[in-house]
Amino acid sequence: MNIINTIIIGILILLIIIVFKDLFYEDRIKKINKLIPGPPTIPVFGNLLQINSKDFPKSVNDLYEKYGQVLRLRLGNVEAVVLTGGEVLDECFNKKHREIFKERYLKLSRYLGKNLNFISSNGDNHYVIRGVLASEVTVRKLNNGRIQSNKFILEMLNNLCKDNDETVVKDVPFEVKKLASKIVLNFTLGIEENEENLLLIISRVSSVFKAAGLLLYSDYLPILFPLDLKSMAKGDLISSYFFLRDYFEKKLESIKINENINNEDKTTKNNPLIEDYYKKYLEGSIHHDSIILPILDIILAGVDTTSNTICFIMARLINNPEMQDKIYEEIMRNDVDNNSNNVSFSDHLKYPYIVSIMNETYRYYAMISITEPNMTTEDVVVNGYKIAKGTAIIKNLRGTHLSKEFWGDDALEFKPERFKTQTLNQKGLFHFGAGPRGCPGGRYTESMFFTFMVIFFKNFKIVNPNDTPVDDVGEVGLAMQCKPYNAIFVKRN
Numbered sequence: 137m138n139i140i141n142t143i144i145i146g147i148l149i150l151l152i153i154i155v156f157k158d159l160f161y162e163d164r165i166k167k168i169n170k171l172i173p174g175p176p177t178i179p180v181f182g183n184l185l186q187i188n189s190k191d192f193p194k195s196v197n198d199l200y201e202k203y204g205q206v207l208r209l210r211l212g213n214v215e216a217v218v219l220t221g222g223e224v225l226d227e228c229f230n231k232k233h234r235e236i237f238k239e240r241y242l243k244l245s246r247y248l249g250k251n252l253n254f255i256s257s258n259g260d261n262h263y264v265i266r267g268v269l270a271s272e273v274t275v276r277k278l279n280n281g282r283i284q285s286n287k288f289i290l291e292m293l294n295n296l297c298k299d300n301d302e303t304v305v306k307d308v309p310f311e312v313k314k315l316a317s318k319i320v321l322n323f324t325l326g327i328e329e330n331e332e333n334l335l336l337i338i339s340r341v342s343s344v345f346k347a348a349g350l351l352l353y354s355d356y357l358p359i360l361f362p363l364d365l366k367s368m369a370k371g372d373l374i375s376s377y378f379f380l381r382d383y384f385e386k387k388l389e390s391i392k393i394n395e396n397i398n399n400e401d402k403t404t405k406n407n408p409l410i411e412d413y414y415k416k417y418l419e420g421s422i423h424h425d426s427i428i429l430p431i432l433d434i435i436l437a438g439v440d441t442t443s444n445t446i447c448f449i450m451a452r453l454i455n456n457p458e459m460q461d462k463i464y465e466e467i468m469r470n471d472v473d474n475n476s477n478n479v480s481f482s483d484h485l486k487y488p489y490i491v492s493i494m495n496e497t498y499r500y501y502a503m504i505s506i507t508e509p510n511m512t513t514e515d516v517v518v519n520g521y522k523i524a525k526g527t528a529i530i531k532n533l534r535g536t537h538l539s540k541e542f543w544g545d546d547a548l549e550f551k552p553e554r555f556k557t558q559t560l561n562q563k564g565l566f567h568f569g570a571g572p573r574g575c576p577g578g579r580y581t582e583s584m585f586f587t588f589m590v591i592f593f594k595n596f597k598i599v600n601p602n603d604t605p606v607d608d609v610g611e612v613g614l615a616m617q618c619k620p621y622n623a624i625f626v627k628r629n
């Protein structure tokens with residue numbers, strides 16, 4: 137009994153010390169950041185309990201609306217600042233302070249990639265990994281069909297519709313995910329999986345992406361780990377990640393990478409990306425785990441984002457057939473030689489309407505609502521507020537894309553014509569994040585998205601089989617998740 141009493145008293149004393157420390161002691165970061173506007177904090181938890189763990193992006197955005205473009209949050213024992221709006225994001229990530237915001241701050245519970253994958257590594261390792269991907273998705277290579285999206289898109293349409301004039305396609309998002317997986321598996325590993333394995337991969341990728349969008353309390357206060365167990369188990373985050381890692385590791389063994397790749401002419405060959413990582417490993421520039429872990433990140437990051445983007449715009453176009461007609465007219469104007477199925481990414485300059493639809497899709501559906509944090513490596517003044525070195529920075533991309541403050545009163549309407557010039561990478565759009573840790577898959581996405589739009593809408597109209605409009609609101613995940621819907625693909629003559 138005495139021992140139990142002593143333990144209880146010990147715990148109570150410890151708690152009192154922690155609360156008092158939090159109330160009366162300020163470390164350097166807290167001293168500097170406390171002048172930044174933000175909601176009041178409570179001891180130990182800070183603002184953690186004011187965040188809805190199931191919709192972290194919405195909580196963050198509600199707070200931006202109350203406290204402004206530079207907003208301080210204390211999440212457990214982590215000092216964080218949320219940045220919203222093109223000007224502050226540009227200032228920090230693209231222009232003045234680029235270097236200070238370069239490091240990724242990856243939280244404990246998602247530290248699965250051993251600091252050797254794409255998303256969590258910093259420094260030289262990251263530089264090499266990123267360089268390999270960047271050199272395979274140059275505009276020139278994409279114009280020359282580097283990711284072979286045309287082939288896979290046509291194959292999907294032929295398989296689904298055969299010779300039928302009208303085909304009811306069940307669960308369009310699932311078909312598009314299959315397409316995105318095939319393209320990215322071919323690009324990274326040079327493999328084509330059978331239907332059964334594809335299903336496995338897609339469901340595991342979706343699990344990781346859905347679960348990774350939830351707030352994990354222990355990322356900010358490790359003692360709260362038990363609170364996360366339920367949501368992690370429900371979302372299968374850890375088991376799905378390890379499943380995929382093991383699956384691709386086995387593929388690495390069976391691929392038996394050609395040891396002579398050093399001597400091959402890379403300018404003419406579309407070798408799978410894994411060969412490039414393997415080559416870097418042989419040269420000694422990356423660790424052995426950095427052959428497969430970046431590939432896993434690329435597959436994870438590439439499948440869910442691109443497929444959900446396409447599914448959301450398809451849903452929107454089903455509900456707005458007049459937009460489909462405008463797309464078709466534009467394709468017909470360009471298709472004098474009837475060769476649109478050979479469309480190349482370079483053709484996008486001739487398709488201003490499709491490009492404006494793509495831009496508005498990126499803006500309106502804001503696929504990645506908030507980013508994994510970056511960490512400041514020096515003190516820095518942003519928009520008049522000093523942010524301390526060591527602060528976790530969260531980019532509020534959804535708020536940046538959908539706030540009336542930046543886009544005017546019609547911010548919540550889908551209006552492709554709001555873009556006056558028809559180029560990709562419009563000012564104010566941050567769908568691929570920003571700066572040195574911005575998305576390295578941007579051009580890959582644009583190339584696939586553009587070719588899909590031209591090939592699909594040249595050959596088909598997409599029609600709602602039901603009376604109620606298709607739901608294009610989606611669910612929160614690391615990327616917004618489009619809900620399943622059916623559609624009729626009607627062949628154009």
Ligand code: HEM
Nearest residue numbers: 254255437438441442503504507568569570573574575577
């Ligand atoms: C619609 C499609 C996509 C969207 C909206 C998207 C968006 C993003 C965003 C917002 C980030 C975080 C950037 C930041 O912190 O500033 C990111 C990171 C990343 N994306 Fe994408 N992405 C897409 C497609 C792709 C594709 C196709 C690939 C691969 C081929 C890819 C690979 C990655 C990787 C590896 C990272 C981590 C980069 C790092 O930490 O340095 N993404 N993406």
